[in-house]
Amino acid sequence: MLLLGFKIPPHTHPSARRLKLHDPQIVTKSLDLLRxxxxxxxxxxxxxxxxxxxxxxxxxxxxxxxxxxxxxICDCMDSAEKNCRKFRMGAVxxxxxxxxxxxxxxxxxx
Numbered sequence: 001m002l003l004l005g006f007k008i009p010p011h012t013h014p015s016a017r018r019l020k021l022h023d024p025q026i027v028t029k030s031l032d033l034l035r036x037x038x039x040x041x042x043x044x045x046x047x048x049x050x051x052x053x054x055x056x057x058x059x060x061x062x063x064x065x066x067x068x069x070x071x072x073i074c075d076c077m078d079s080a081e082k083n084c085r086k087f088r089m090g091a092v093x094x095x096x097x098x099x100x101x102x103x104x105x106x107x108x109x110x
Contacts, residue, residue, distance in 0.1 A: 018085040030084035037076040043069060 020026050038044060050065055058066070 019081045026085050030080045033080035033083055034076055041072055
């Protein structure tokens with residue numbers, strides 16, 4: 001369907017988020033995982049070194065280093081979010097019989 005002169009791509013549903021900012025335990029665990037990951041990759045030292053050598057305008061090498069640092073920090077953040085909480089679902093297979101029973105109960109409740 002051409003609505004605005006181009007074909008709109010199909011809608012993709014976002015994945016469930018593991019990081020819940022309203023739960024202090026999950027936030028603390030996520031921050032600890034992020035800090036450990038960034039320490040392991042020596043990101044804090046690299047950032048401080050790069051900030052101390054920064055001049056204006058940035059040299060192409062410095063711009064590349066900033067970009068690579070940003071990429072690594074984003075990877076660390078994704079990893080920390082992915083490991084801060086486990087979902088407890090998927091262990092039980094889908095049951096059409098159970099779904100029909102739940103729908104019947106919902107119908108009678110209404």
